[in-house]
Amino acid sequence: DAGVIQSPRHEVTEMGQEVTLRCKPISGHDYLFWYRQTMMRGLELLIYFNNNVPIDDSGMPEDRFSAKMPNASFSTLKIQPSEPRDSAVYFCASRKHQGSNQPQHFGDGTRLSIL
């Protein structure tokens, strides 16, 4: 079975540019999560969706960040305009049935560098 698929794997861009990260969750998973990981702050939850609806976006750092999930098989995380402090690894994860003891499954991540 295919796991969580993220693209691109690496992104290097100049500050001020728009960055779009993409994620395809595991088929049949109800929940999708976006995380950011840095050495200083560890793994931080940015936002998560249930059945394509954003449930908790309290982790989104500021208005420059936005996320959408137009259908059950696709989500995007957008940063506009990007800043050097946004450089991090961004992970997408999905899981079934939030109420049950189901773990999250992670994609390979997108390594983002803002110059």
Place this chain on the structure above:
Amino acid sequence: RKEVEQDPGPFNVPEGATVAFNCTYSNSASQSFFWYRQDCRKEPKLLMSVYSSGNEDGRFTAQLNRASQYISLLIRDSKLSDSATYLCVVNVPRDNYGQNFVFGPGTRLSVLP
């Protein structure tokens, strides 16, 4: 107090040693617990869930202590390939949003030849 805390390590142990990590959590209403491992520059991968009665998977044993609000991971006969960062994950109930799975900062393990 942070919601989930771990000793960052590093734990440097020789091959064949037994090593244990603890993870403490602050919300007594938490119900689900997991251990993930993360290799350098890779994504976190599920190692094992943690059940109330404790559970074992080969060389790995996970325990839950609800009274003291911690979970533990024991690795026996450690291998070089066990070198990684071990992340504790706890579900934390949220008033408006159901629950969130909160990751600890991780404990780094290096198994030395």
